[in-house]
Amino acid sequence: MSAIAWIAMGSLAAWGWLLLGQGFFWRTDQRLPASHARVEPGSWPRVAIVVPARDEAEVLPLSLPSLLSQDYPGDAEVVLVDDGSTDGTGKLAGELAARYGGLPLTVASPGEPEHGWTGKLWALRHGIGLARARDPEFLLLTDADIAHEPDSLRRLVAAAVGSDLDLVSQMARLRVASLWERLVVPAFVYFFAQLYPFRWINRRRRPLATAAAGGCVLLRTETAERARVPESIRQAVIDDVSLARAVRRAGGRIWLGLAERVDSVRPYPRLADLWRMVSRSAYAQLRHNPLVLAGTVAGLAVVYLAPPVALLAGLADGDGVAAWAGGLAWAVMAGTYLPMLRYYRQPLWLALTLPFTALLYLLMTVDSAVQHYRGRGAAWKGRTYSRPEAAPDR
Template identity: 80%
Template sequence: MSAIAWIAVGSLAAWGWLLFGQGFFWRTDQRLPARMDPPVWPRVAVVVPARDEAEVLPVSLPSLLTQDYPGPAEVVLVDDGSTDGTGKLARELADRFTGLPLVVVSPGEPDPGWTGKLWALKHGIARARRGCPEPDDPTLARAAGHPPHGGPEYLLLTDADIAHEPDSLRRLVAAAETNGLDLVSQMARLRVATAWERLIVPAFVYFFAQLYPFRWINAPRARTAAAAGGCVLLRTEAAVRAGVPEGIRGAVIDDVSLARAVRRSGGRIWLGLAERVDSVRPYPRLGDLWRMVSRSAYAQLRHSPLVLAGTVLGLALVYLAPPVALAAGLLTGDGPAAWAGALAWAVMVGTYVPMLRYYRQPLWLAPLLPFTALLYLCMTVDSAVQHYRGRGAAWKGRTYARPEAAPDR
């Protein structure tokens, strides 16, 4: 056989392994596990780090303030050095939308060694642990199983661009209580309104699931750990035991770092796709999506040139070789190359269809996955270039020249 035929066969073999040996990553059936209402609803603090989020806050924050949660809860919004009036707007929204009480804190610029989001979470969690509002009668609080002025039993860590359906918090807590979970995370459904969002966003979640198969994460004795930072319900006791956020203070990929810390400390974690949690942040242009991916891609590869080279070769073999082999085989009459390339491409398309259905997108986008993978390959290389130029992990006016990946220790 020709060299291109052997490459196509190698790609087909890789897809055979991905289809059956990578935790069935392509399936989209990992949703919140079975749950029952607990006899006593635990206290919860919702912590929202926010930096220049005035654009999305009018949609996301009311969805938190109006949560239909039967137990005691509050929202702590951490205004992380915003210059667009985020804190003032949050207070105005709290006055308009009655429901959960809102506290706004402003911790100032991060100390050296801290990323902005984790610095905000540190101060938001500290404020939350000083106690949530109590019922007027302390006797009623004790009767319900909540000691007066005690800290929250759970922390909902959610980004400022995430909108929750009214029963989202109730469902998350019920799932954690019913299944004895220390961390419950949902991958929020990202916005897909523009052509570039339709092309790139579903693939982003698809690639994430391929890297961190949800079934592996959710197995009781699994070693794989990951979370989706937009929606993380964390048991406070587990956070203390895991030493977070202090123990992961420099991590740019904070959600994966958080999940690993909780799992290492003996906690049980769960990650799945969201049904009632949505991101409202727009990424209308290719440049917006490019920056979203490239700011942390090289950190995910632990800033290793060797891992980068392996990633580029792997993406080329798995995603680019099938259409190239098919085209070359048809043009040169190389039957084995054409057949192997066509079969590998067909398997690739088949694995992508469930994600497109989850995002309610047309299935004709599935054959375009090789082109989308090429874009992600370029974003990853650009992430490395920006890192070595000292502009790695730039986000909203802050640049972390040498940010940490998701540490293993």
């Protein structure tokens, strides 16, 4: 066989494994678990909602009112931590609370982060500290660009109490409106699920993966204290995965799934916006290891890029094995992408574009490494972390 035929056969074998052996990552049926024990009226635990916010005046009118209007039967409050904003985020939050009413709101500002802290985790430290003074049983950690349906908090708490979970996290449905969002956003969630299969995370016995989605995390306060969150992960740029690992090390039970009633309202209309979102943390995910980067690039090329190249080359050169193996691998790839496109209510023909999107992610990852070695890694909203940690060990 030709070299390209061998590569195509290797890609097909890889897709056979991904289809059946990677925790059925491509399925989208991991949704918020129904409670197994009813939470009776009067016994709903106290919850503090902590929202770190830095220059979020654009999206706050779409997200904060949804938190203030939560239909929660127990005691709850919102703590918004203004992390050095220059666009009036804190003042706007107070105005929105006065206009909409609902849950009580506290707006605070911790000042610039101390050395060794990322901005978001420094803000969470301050917000959690304020919240603990009210002795909440649960903390809802949610980003300032996340909008919640009125029953979101009730459903999260019911799942945590009913299923005896220490951390319940939902991956918010990201905005998909522009052409680039349609091409990149569903694939972002697809790749995340491939790396951290939700079924493996949600196993009670011997979980094979650990992760969370930072936009929506309900965390038991006692477990947070036992895991020393957020102090134990203070340098983490990929804070959601680091948080889940800290909770797991502390003996906590974790659940992660796709959201049905939690949405991100942040727009990413241009490719440059999405590029920054991915590249700021891609190399940190690889622990800044050049060998892991090289392996990742090679793996993406063989698994995602080789099938269409082999199909076209095989048809052009009359190489039947290359064309057959490449075409079948591409078909399996597209088939595994269909459930995610349905979840995002996108045209199913976009499944054929996954190799192109994978090429974009490959380039974003390489750019992330380049920016890291230039000392501009993990730049976000005016802050740059030159050598951030993906998930500190202690």
